[in-house]
Amino acid sequence: MRMKTNCHPCYSLCLDPARPLVSEFGSRRFRLTREDAHVVHVLHTNAGFLGESGPVGHADFCINGGQRQPGCKGHLMRISRCSHFMSSCYFAASVRRRLHIDAIPCDSSCPKQGRWGLRMDRRSVLLGNDIPDTARGMYCAQVDNEENCPFD
Known part of the structure; x- marks a missing residue:
């Protein structure tokens, strides 16, 4: 049995899913996967x-x-x-339309080191409430401004 969150069962947005405690003490059933919802987007x-x-x-x-x-x-x-907490700040700013974060398809690893391996076989998407349900794969985004956020 998989542990579920209070998120809508069809759509889940996870902001920088936790790793250390889940890796150390949790089993695979507590890890976020794409099977947790019809559409799972991760920042x-x-x-x-x-x-x-x-x-x-x-x-x-x-x-x-x-x-x-x-x-x-x-x-x-x-x-x-x-x-870790900046994920919530970036998403909130993109939803409020204060930041325009354009995400470009890139190769399938994160974190990125050096070149991002940009891909031109898929379209870029705008981060925020309107991420298409059909978006698939890894996307890279550069946010140049230092978002003022209370998690410092």
Whole structure:
């Protein structure tokens, strides 16, 4: 039996899904997968440290390389915590239309190091409420501004 969240069963958006405690103490049934909902979209902002790395949902969005976010400063844990929580700030800003985040199809790994492996066989999507249910694969997005967010 898979543990479900209070999300709508047809659509799930996960903001930088947690990795360390799930990896250490949880079984695979507690991990987020694309089988958890009809459509699963994932934003990665601290992949490989506090967040899951690699593809998890039907469409995964690797923001600023997916690991460290601009504006997050201090020691490693502070940078990671801030980066992990920035997923909610970016999504909120995109829903409120304060940030226009265009996500471009890229190769299937997150976090991104160096070149992103951009793909031209799929269309870019705009992050926010209107992500198409048909979006599939990995997408990369660059957010140049340092979003003011309370998770520093």
